[in-house]
Amino acid sequence: MLLGMEVPFLLSLVFLSLLIATGEAQSKPILINCGSDSTIPAGGRTWVGDLVAGNNLTLSSPGFNASAVAAVDRDLALGSLYRTARIFNASSNYTFNVSAGNYYIRIHFYPFSLEGFNMNESVFDVTTNGLRLLSKYNVTEEIARKKLESNSTDASLVKEYFLSISSDMLWIQFVPASKSFAYVNAMEVLPVLDKSFFESAIKVDGGGGHDPSPLDLLDRGMETMYRVNMGDNPVKPEQDPGLWRSWESDAKYMFSLSTASTTTNSSNISYADISHSSVAPLQVYEDARVMNENGVVEKKFNMSWEFGIHPNFEYLVRLHFCELNFTASNLRVFRIYINLKIAFPNYDVFQRAGGKDRAHHEDFLDNVSEQVDTLWLQLGHDSAASALATDAILNGLEIFKLSKNGNLAHVSEKIDTGAGVFQGKGSKGKTLWIGISAGVASMITLSVVCVLIFFFCCIRQKKTAPVKSSHPAWRPLVLHGALASTANAHAVKLPCNANGQMAANRTGRRFSIVEIRTATGNFDESLVIGTGGFGNVYKGQLQDGDWVAIKRANPHSQQGLAEFETEIEILSKLRHRHLVSLIGYCEEQNEMILVYEYMANGTLRSHLYGRDLPTLSWKQRLEACIGAARGLHYLHTGLERGIIHRDIKTTNILLDENLVAKMADFGLSKTGPMLDHTHVSTAVKGSFGYLDPEYFRRQQLTQKSDVYSFGVVLFEVVCARPVINPTLPKDQINLAEWAARWQQQGSLEAIVDPRLRGNYSLESLKKFGEIALKCLADQGKNRPTLGEVLWHLEYVLQLHEAYMRSFDADSSPRSEMEFADMSLGLPMIMEVEETACPETEGSKIIHDVKTKFEGQCSKVADGGDDSSIS
Numbered sequence: 001m002l003l004g005m006e007v008p009f010l011l012s013l014v015f016l017s018l019l020i021a022t023g024e025a026q027s028k029p030i031l032i033n034c035g036s037d038s039t040i041p042a043g044g045r046t047w048v049g050d051l052v053a054g055n056n057l058t059l060s061s062p063g064f065n066a067s068a069v070a071a072v073d074r075d076l077a078l079g080s081l082y083r084t085a086r087i088f089n090a091s092s093n094y095t096f097n098v099s100a101g102n103y104y105i106r107i108h109f110y111p112f113s114l115e116g117f118n119m120n121e122s123v124f125d126v127t128t129n130g131l132r133l134l135s136k137y138n139v140t141e142e143i144a145r146k147k148l149e150s151n152s153t154d155a156s157l158v159k160e161y162f163l164s165i166s167s168d169m170l171w172i173q174f175v176p177a178s179k180s181f182a183y184v185n186a187m188e189v190l191p192v193l194d195k196s197f198f199e200s201a202i203k204v205d206g207g208g209g210h211d212p213s214p215l216d217l218l219d220r221g222m223e224t225m226y227r228v229n230m231g232d233n234p235v236k237p238e239q240d241p242g243l244w245r246s247w248e249s250d251a252k253y254m255f256s257l258s259t260a261s262t263t264t265n266s267s268n269i270s271y272a273d274i275s276h277s278s279v280a281p282l283q284v285y286e287d288a289r290v291m292n293e294n295g296v297v298e299k300k301f302n303m304s305w306e307f308g309i310h311p312n313f314e315y316l317v318r319l320h321f322c323e324l325n326f327t328a329s330n331l332r333v334f335r336i337y338i339n340l341k342i343a344f345p346n347y348d349v350f351q352r353a354g355g356k357d358r359a360h361h362e363d364f365l366d367n368v369s370e371q372v373d374t375l376w377l378q379l380g381h382d383s384a385a386s387a388l389a390t391d392a393i394l395n396g397l398e399i400f401k402l403s404k405n406g407n408l409a410h411v412s413e414k415i416d417t418g419a420g421v422f423q424g425k426g427s428k429g430k431t432l433w434i435g436i437s438a439g440v441a442s443m444i445t446l447s448v449v450c451v452l453i454f455f456f457c458c459i460r461q462k463k464t465a466p467v468k469s470s471h472p473a474w475r476p477l478v479l480h481g482a483l484a485s486t487a488n489a490h491a492v493k494l495p496c497n498a499n500g501q502m503a504a505n506r507t508g509r510r511f512s513i514v515e516i517r518t519a520t521g522n523f524d525e526s527l528v529i530g531t532g533g534f535g536n537v538y539k540g541q542l543q544d545g546d547w548v549a550i551k552r553a554n555p556h557s558q559q560g561l562a563e564f565e566t567e568i569e570i571l572s573k574l575r576h577r578h579l580v581s582l583i584g585y586c587e588e589q590n591e592m593i594l595v596y597e598y599m600a601n602g603t604l605r606s607h608l609y610g611r612d613l614p615t616l617s618w619k620q621r622l623e624a625c626i627g628a629a630r631g632l633h634y635l636h637t638g639l640e641r642g643i644i645h646r647d648i649k650t651t652n653i654l655l656d657e658n659l660v661a662k663m664a665d666f667g668l669s670k671t672g673p674m675l676d677h678t679h680v681s682t683a684v685k686g687s688f689g690y691l692d693p694e695y696f697r698r699q700q701l702t703q704k705s706d707v708y709s710f711g712v713v714l715f716e717v718v719c720a721r722p723v724i725n726p727t728l729p730k731d732q733i734n735l736a737e738w739a740a741r742w743q744q745q746g747s748l749e750a751i752v753d754p755r756l757r758g759n760y761s762l763e764s765l766k767k768f769g770e771i772a773l774k775c776l777a778d779q780g781k782n783r784p785t786l787g788e789v790l791w792h793l794e795y796v797l798q799l800h801e802a803y804m805r806s807f808d809a810d811s812s813p814r815s816e817m818e819f820a821d822m823s824l825g826l827p828m829i830m831e832v833e834e835t836a837c838p839e840t841e842g843s844k845i846i847h848d849v850k851t852k853f854e855g856q857c858s859k860v861a862d863g864g865d866d867s868s869i870s
Ligand SMILES: *[C@@H]1O[C@H](CO)[C@@H](O)[C@H](O)[C@H]1NC(C)=O
Pocket: 025, 048, 054, 055, 056
């Protein structure tokens, strides 16, 4: 009996001690002091020299030991460690015996001067267990980049990786570039014992689903890009024993510090799941950012953080949460956006963590495309949450880059310090782009869905409708049934009977020339509301009393005809609240006439200067800009290849009876570049004063050319003067140059339209000027996208509204703004139904028109629009 109990007890004791023994031997942290034969303390830890006997590592070729001649920067916590380095003039391996498992690996670099070697000349690759960590790496350059981007004063550089090793050997290989050398100051290999440290992640696909998928990191690696403790208390490595991570403060990554405040409570925090205690030290959970109480606006602004990343990788975003105040669920429910996609629609920390004061983390996986070099994290109001739950909280954040095809290295472009003018002021070279509106993300989701449906239908259509061969002089029309599809789109808005007759009657309609002549008083000159290279635009009234705008092609203008074709093509493909819509056409007696909705308030320019119309308020101007930006953003992103407007100016922004702005005149528009091209090569067209100088120089059209023109429009809206005014002194003739100079000096308010004075918030004007200036960046790649401009403008409007309300204590609810839902009310109508009718009246018309003018338009000449150039 006694024996029977003792044996298993002894056995388990032996087993246990065995476990401890092997565990200790194989999973101790390895800390290496490179290029040294001494073991030294630094940062509270002991670092073993890589020449020390019995250090359990092998070095395939020793290279050189290097010691700093000059004293190492005293401010460096690990300064004593950085006094030596190992230098390799040929490929060499550090090999460690480890057990299979998860490891954090840190590689420390500190470029010091040394006789015989200039560390600035060092360029090398680092590979570990077949995974490339660094490629053609120039440490000095990276340190300079950090200095520029985030005002970092750190003279050293630490790269951190997470590896899941399946063999019992870890090798780290340094390969100098030809005629160069590699160096390393110190290395850490830290076992991560928690087997489920990285286990699963929620895929960010914008769909709002939040079931985590398993994350298989075996033989894959990650690079730590950011590790941040929200609030003003960085956590030092000494406070994170075991993994010795450094958690920096988030302030420099916050888009607007004023949107958040910090909250702290360290009294009673514990891990929601104790097995995850190595995920982050409790200090990370003790303080948090919460949304700022905004005294003037009901809804709080989103909290946004911006992080520079390397394009074309997958990123794991780990968010650390701990509810510090509320004692029940449903009191703090918020939406998480990652790169403007909904990552989690209704996050409730209390519920997910299982209570108050419980440390919990959540992993998200986002795939970043080739063009994206910024990761945005935003927490905002969940519109479905109860009225009480208007706040959000975040305690900590980590961003990891996942390897792709065995590679983690990002080969960086050379940094261009010369571009300082447009790189933002001083330290923050990074762009400051993002709006606050959560609705934007929903809008994007919506448009993505629309685009997908559209693609699907295109594919189906291709199968059913044989592709027509077109005369080479004509661009093939992408969509057949173009005008009929317009009818379908309108059917969504207008009441119609079961046969859709009403819609068909009202839109996409074929007008007889008699109807048109009646509507326009036989093309009465007094009804002309616009002219251009194409011909005249008349105001007209249809028999049912509706006002319309009637654009009549000058049959002698070849440009006019080509532009008509483009216009039909564009407008029949796209419908949007902020694009002027096409009602019908007339094609009789050699006439080519398009009928549009009538925009009662005419052009935006007419409200800015030159006419004696009542002044638009700052808010109205902002709303007009936002409307136009919405239309353009949709134009740029709504279709597979996007469309470049090419002629953005204040006369092509029209205002309806409610001053809602719509983009008009797509005569010069071009389909955007194919996916594998960055631009469209084309003859330069556009309007003086608005024309992108880069496009002018290189004759390569991108959507960024539109952004430039839009930037000019923004300045025109503030200054209310012509973009080119030859009567002014030389330095003032060109608005873009003149206004940009004032903005650069930070004194845009000096040249603001005097009629606005005193009626705008200075802060909103400052931000507005910033955006406008960014749009005018010399190089397209430094300009924001129109989507970014749009978000930023929405933010400007919010700033202004908040300001106005702070003055107007008893303001009526009339002017309330629904920040979160701002763009949800917008119709995002894409015609998807035309697939049902492959050969329709509309396509026939276009085909007829094409046949009729074939040959005439083989050479598109400038029709003589006074402000256009060819
Ligand atoms: C090398 O490994 C042995 C056990 O395998 C261990 O006892 C010893 O401390 C290690 N040496 C160093 C310098 O870490």
